[in-house]
Amino acid sequence: MPDNEDMFLRWFDAQPQIAGALRRRLGESPDLPDLAQEVFLRLIRIRQPELIRDPEAYVYRVALNVAEEWRLRAAQSKDHSSEELGALESADDPAASTIRRQRQEIIRRAVEDLPAATRTALLLHVYRDMTYPQVAEHMGVTRRAVKRYLANGYAALRIALAAAPSTHERGSNNER
16 A cells, blocks of 8 residues: 555645646635645545546646636625625514514504405405406406505505604615
């Protein structure tokens, strides 16, 4: 097994060349040392390195594969700048949850106060995802009546939300 150990040592010594190949492929990146290490780790996992005919070409190919995988992952990742953090809302933000519950309660009460036909049309359209013709058929009315019911229902909901006591500015922006 001295041949394999010798090959591993040569691969380890080739880390600067591996980093250079990665740099040429990816440009300057703080991830280059980690990527070079990944190449080396992949090389030492090879079960039968003696079967590799051209070790230098193989090392270069592994480095290019690691670079391509890194490039694809980087293209799919989201921006991590601190500017984006302000737009994020914590899922367990108590203020936002309270505002959301208050708005849901206002909507629930407003829906309860709607005339029966308007409430039925609105609930079928919104919660059962029925089209106007489907709602019309279900209710035994014309499509035009459904359109009128929904327009009246949405108008009543807008009025109820507008008349609600003003809440935290952030909550009203996030709910739209």
